Amino acid sequence: MLKNRNIPFGYCVINGKYAINEIEAQAVREIFENYINGKSLKTIAAEMQIPYNSGKAAWNKNMVARVLENRKYIGENGYPRIIYNEEFNSAAQIKSERNTYRKPAPQAEQQAIVITETEYEPTEEIRSMTEQINRMLDSENADKNAVEALIIRCAQLKYSAIKELR
Numbered sequence: 001m002l003k004n005r006n007i008p009f010g011y012c013v014i015n016g017k018y019a020i021n022e023i024e025a026q027a028v029r030e031i032f033e034n035y036i037n038g039k040s041l042k043t044i045a046a047e048m049q050i051p052y053n054s055g056k057a058a059w060n061k062n063m064v065a066r067v068l069e070n071r072k073y074i075g076e077n078g079y080p081r082i083i084y085n086e087e088f089n090s091a092a093q094i095k096s097e098r099n100t101y102r103k104p105a106p107q108a109e110q111q112a113i114v115i116t117e118t119e120y121e122p123t124e125e126i127r128s129m130t131e132q133i134n135r136m137l138d139s140e141n142a143d144k145n146a147v148e149a150l151i152i153r154c155a156q157l158k159y160s161a162i163k164e165l166r
Contacts, residue, residue, distance in 0.1 A: 020080050126154060
């Protein structure tokens, strides 16, 4: 059975402290650069040359998305910075814009749509739960029901963390 990654791609542990794995860190920087410059998650995954896990050479778009969403790359939680906040925020903005899908209202019932601005700041519990979900998804023998229940619980927490701007 393959061993799951215990630390994020781009890092290693030296003398008990997180350190940058420069080869992987360069790949992280390229992921952000390529995404900001318009490449899709799928295209970036197909072009990755450095394996995410030893013995598991192929990347997929979900792995790339997790890299783009991982705040550790901007120096959070004791990890050394690999990318700048501006790059992280640009990628997040692009991802948000690309993922926006609004079902068109039926022609007979078109109504004015009121858009409310919201603010979202994930709690430490949400970040921790998201990392747990990612680890479960990366494992080979993930319990589908347990993952599904955790995803639903995380979504509930995220929804409750949204604040309406006034």
